[in-house]
Amino acid sequence: MGASVSWQHRLVADLLPRLRGDRRRASLLRLPELLAHEARRPEAQLAGRHLSGLDLLRSEHRGSAVLTLEPRGAAPDAPVLVVVHGGGHVRGVTAAQLRWCAHLARTARARVSVPFCPTAPRATAEVVVPAAAAFLRRVLADNPRSRVTVLGESSGGAVALAALQVLASAGRALPDHLVLVSPWLDASVPGGGARRRDPLLHADQLRECGRLWAGGRSVHDPLVSPLHGHLRGLPPMTVFSSTRDLLHHDSLRLAGRAREQGVALHLDLRPGLVHGWAVHPRTPEGSQAAARISEVVTGRAEARPHAG
Numbered sequence: 001m002g003a004s005v006s007w008q009h010r011l012v013a014d015l016l017p018r019l020r021g022d023r024r025r026a027s028l029l030r031l032p033e034l035l036a037h038e039a040r041r042p043e044a045q046l047a048g049r050h051l052s053g054l055d056l057l058r059s060e061h062r063g064s065a066v067l068t069l070e071p072r073g074a075a076p077d078a079p080v081l082v083v084v085h086g087g088g089h090v091r092g093v094t095a096a097q098l099r100w101c102a103h104l105a106r107t108a109r110a111r112v113s114v115p116f117c118p119t120a121p122r123a124t125a126e127v128v129v130p131a132a133a134a135f136l137r138r139v140l141a142d143n144p145r146s147r148v149t150v151l152g153e154s155s156g157g158a159v160a161l162a163a164l165q166v167l168a169s170a171g172r173a174l175p176d177h178l179v180l181v182s183p184w185l186d187a188s189v190p191g192g193g194a195r196r197r198d199p200l201l202h203a204d205q206l207r208e209c210g211r212l213w214a215g216g217r218s219v220h221d222p223l224v225s226p227l228h229g230h231l232r233g234l235p236p237m238t239v240f241s242s243t244r245d246l247l248h249h250d251s252l253r254l255a256g257r258a259r260e261q262g263v264a265l266h267l268d269l270r271p272g273l274v275h276g277w278a279v280h281p282r283t284p285e286g287s288q289a290a291a292r293i294s295e296v297v298t299g300r301a302e303a304r305p306h307a308g
Contacts, residue, residue, distance in 0.1 A: 004271070004272070005271075005272045005273060005285075006283055006285060008280075008282060008283040008284060009273060009277060009280070009283045009284070009285050009286075013199060013273075013274045050098075050099050050102050051069075051102060052106075053071060053072055053106060054070060054071055054072065054105055054106065055069075055070045055071075055072055056068075056069060056070075057069075057070060061115055061131070061134075061135045061138070062131050062134070062135075064115060064116050064117065064118055064131070065115075065116040066113055066114065066115045066116065066135075067098065067113070067114045067116075068111060068112065068113045068114070069098075069101055069102050069105040069111070069112045069113075069114075070112075071105055071106065071109050071110070071111075074109065074110075074111060076145070077143075077145040077146050078109060078110060078111055078146060079108060079109070079110040079111070079146055079147045079148075079149065079297050079298050079299070080110060080111045080112075080113065080139060080143050080146045080147070080148045081105075081108065081110045081112045081113070081148075081149045081151060081297050082112075082113050082114075082135070082136065082139055082148070082149070082150045082151065082175075083097075083101050083104070083112060083113070083114045083151045083152075083153065083156070084115065084117065084132065084150070084151065084152040084156035084157075084160045084163075085114060085116075085117065085153060085156050086152075086153040086154025086155045086156045086157070086181075086182075086184075086276070087119070087154070087155060087156075088155050088184075088206065088209040089119060089120045089128075089155045089158075089209050089210075089212065089213035090119050090120050090121075090209050090212060090213075091119060092116060092119055093114060093116050093117075096279075097114075097153070097279070098114065100279050100280075100281065101114055103281045103290060104151075104290060104293060104294070104297070107290050107291070107294040108293070108294040108297040108298055109298070110149075110294075110297050110298070111146075113139065115135050117131075117132065117156070117159060118131075120209070120212035120213045120215070121212045121215075124213055124214065124215030124216075124217070125158075125162070125213055125214060125215065125217065125221070125223045125224045126215055126216075126217060126223065128159060129159060129162045129163055129166060129223050130163075130166060132159050132160070132162075132163040133163040133164075133166040133167050133172075136150065136163055136164075136167060136175065137167065137172060137173075140173050140174075147176050147177075147297070147299050148175040148176055149175060149176060149177045149178070149179060149296060149297045150164065150175045150177075150178050150179070151178075151179040151180075151181065151293070152178070152179070152181070152183060153180075153181040153182065153183075153276070153279060154181070154182050154183065154184055154247075154275070154276060155184045155209075155213075157180040157181065157182070157183025157184060157185060158183065158184055158185050158187070158213075158224075158225065158226055160178060160180070161178065161180065161183070161185060161226040161227075161229075162222065162223055162224075162226040162229065164178060164234055164235070165222065165229045165230065165231075165234070168230075168233045168234055169230075174233075174234065174235050175235055176235055176236075176299070177235050177236050177237070177238065177296050177297075178234065178235055178236070178237045178238075179237070179238045179239075179240075179293055180238070180239045180251070180254075181240045181276070181278045181279060181289075182241055182242070182245055182247060182251075182275045182276045182277070182278065182279075183239065183241070183247070183250055183251060183254070184206070184247050185225060185226055185227035185247075185250040185251075185253075185254060186225045186227045186228070186250050186253075187207075187209075187210030187211075187213055187214055187219040187224050187225045188207065188210060188219045188225065189203050189206045189207045189246075189247075190249070198244060198245060198246040198275060199274060200275045200276070201245070201246040201247065201275050203246060206246075206247075210224070210225075227250060227253055227254060227257070230261070231254075231258055231261045231263045232261040232262065232263065234263050236263070236264040236265070236266075237254075237258065237263065237264070237265040237266070238265075238266045238268070238293070238296050239251050239254065239255065239265060239266070239267045239268065240268045240270075240277070240278040240289055241267065241268070241269050241270075242269065242270045242271070242272070242273035242274065242275070242277050243269065243270070243271050243272060243273075244271075244272055244273055244274050245273070245274060245276075245277075246275065247275065248269065251269065252267075252269075255267045268289070268292065270285060273285060277289070278290075278293075
């Protein structure tokens, strides 16, 4: 990792593989069992300090839980952020992800809604993406005076981008901005230069997760891998990625396609950082990402076209 990488990020990059366990040696046949450790109520692990100044609201959408973190005293037209969580399509939302969402709610003074996406193999792209699109339609209808941003993290990036493509193809209203954090947009996981350096991701396991996510569809189907779908007409995008991330080529390809199709996209590509670096607000790099996301959510920053 380069000299510009903070010691806090180095610590995170060193500790995360140990905390997650050595899954690289695990049998792919047991992958769903090994990864589907979602807690029934991860929000119960949020301590009071994580919810300081926030109200935690619970609702449902098509039988799945939705949590909304709302700053106390927020105006009726406060900005809205919908966060689609990652987890390789096979793991549910975690307490750590909810703590990050609480941080974003306070930083941006925004209502942050987190739909709990059902996971593969029980639920595939054919079920999850249309449900996500329907949820976004509901959010947009319920908040006509608010700026609405959608954020997809890791595999949640595929769900978020594909859901916006579904809305666009149907001529529906779209959110104001799309933020993607270390997005996984091509379920086939083509070869990439970061494969040997990524301490968190393993290509073969991701491909198996992608196969489960695809269900009966091709992994190249745009509903499964939205990198293969149309971008024209989509809202501005902000993308966070890193050269040590096995999946960073997805972000590069997305930036190229956005440029070709006239979609504004700002790519924050950092050298030497690991997958998901932007979700760790206690590191300088993660703090910078949270500040940028806050500016996007509140409308203080507009996406700048990627210069390539």
